[in-house]
Amino acid sequence: MTQSILNNTSLFSFPIRVYYEDTDAGGVVYHANYLNFFERARTEWLRDLGYEQDQLRLIEKLLFAVRKVEIDYLKPAFFNDQLIVTVQITKVGASTLDVSQQMVAVNKKEEQLLSVAKVLLVCIDADKFRPKKIPKHINTAIKNSPYCTNTLKRS
Amino acid sequence: MTQSILNNTSLFSFPIRVYYEDTDAGGVVYHANYLNFFERARTEWLRDLGYEQDQLRLIEKLLFAVRKVEIDYLKPAFFNDQLIVTVQITKVGASTLDVSQQMVAVNKKEEQLLSVAKVLLVCIDADKFRPKKIPKHINTAIKNSPYCTNTLKRS
Amino acid sequence: MTQSILNNTSLFSFPIRVYYEDTDAGGVVYHANYLNFFERARTEWLRDLGYEQDQLRLIEKLLFAVRKVEIDYLKPAFFNDQLIVTVQITKVGASTLDVSQQMVAVNKKEEQLLSVAKVLLVCIDADKFRPKKIPKHINTAIKNSPYCTNTLKRS
């Protein structure tokens, strides 16, 4: 019996619908667009945590830039598919975040795992494009969230 | 006998190849991406005139923003098609440019007209997003070019 | 006193969030991507009417292709903006639909109209890419919907 990805409360999940713009002449979602979907989910995870990225940029002068992606394409996503994209933080560094993500199709009763990705984010200065320490309050909020496996040690 | 678009020396023309990223599950170039192709051609027309847009933004603090587009989709463009996109300036205003553009497929011996567009550009201040007069030297360069039908009056 | 677009029950409306993927280095939503947003809203309007486009293609062998677009860019949309995109059918032809659309930003209490578009759709055969009569049941459903100003004549 496989465990449901969608019932896993340690994964933040966000629904995404596939439109024509996302597909290519192969009849499936164009491979680069999977990265768009993964980023939308990370944006919504940050919003859920209380952080709006336009405010982070304006007030904290920071951006989370993508430094590395490892992505596996397991099954194609098709036009009109209803997808769920998940976010889980597996490591919080001084200026980096390791993110584990999944893309699942939920058209019928069964879940179908379409893609998994490991994304390394770097907190950078929005003007200088140089790494910058993740502010304490953000670091704490991430570690305290239910979607982080690298939790704060509590004595 | 139809006149060749490509032999018309009053049209600036730029070649564009259709890749998978440009297509959709309908098997053709996704309709919004035609606007990308038209913009690439306008960028290359400006470059041909001697203006790099990153420099225009940095030094002249200006952007050419799209204010209005009227586009006709006559025939579909397909994956791997070799296209030619044209640019012709039909009117130079104080802060606006009227641009007439065409997209032609040139896969075989014959030209096939796929799309025509009328684009209204506004010269804007890059920071304030407000209309700004087109600098004299740019206005003159545009009117003097072979690709402008709204030429300088010469006595 | 301006009438609210969003309280107008004769307009189908669909919420869209602006992500990084939608923006460009000018700091605003890239002009071609407005067409993506307008299409997402048309897709959801059809779904609301009871029609899934993948099924329409498979069963009715039809696509609604974009034949013509007239779009006005009134104000820029920014990263993280919450938008509402509307759909209203103004004319139902034998094989065409005239669609009137608006894009509104709803970040704060006030609505801001960012863009308006007139889109001409043609019902085409999915394989031959030739115009095809809109099936009777779809034509009727569209005309009977609250989002169509070209309603069925009733005696």
Add this chain to the structure above:
Amino acid sequence: MTQSILNNTSLFSFPIRVYYEDTDAGGVVYHANYLNFFERARTEWLRDLGYEQDQLRLIEKLLFAVRKVEIDYLKPAFFNDQLIVTVQITKVGASTLDVSQQMVAVNKKEEQLLSVAKVLLVCIDADKFRPKKIPKHINTAIKNSPYCTNTLKRS
């Protein structure tokens, strides 16, 4: 002394210009769009080898689908940058290709390495989306090319 990537004759290279459509509000090329650039280069590598992908699909009923990508973002690419994207085949399997790719900015005299990627392609049946053996003539052409390090053994 660093060896020039561009003078390396074992790398297929293809020039790509950065347009507004490729950038995001961070002021740089949007991370997902790097995958577009890498794919354009692979398409041109196949064309250089004598294979047009629309013909491969029609005649050989095959597609090269992306199965896995590992991508490192080393430095940002900016609007108007002139890039060179390289392709090198490091392994030819029965139905897979291991591809090593680089993205280099060549705006000034110096080359700047912006990104490297390892891409795993799978030859699939264009209709069934199932792995399929790479046809003998294509396998041989790839191995015989100067851009493959997994060359044919010659006795």
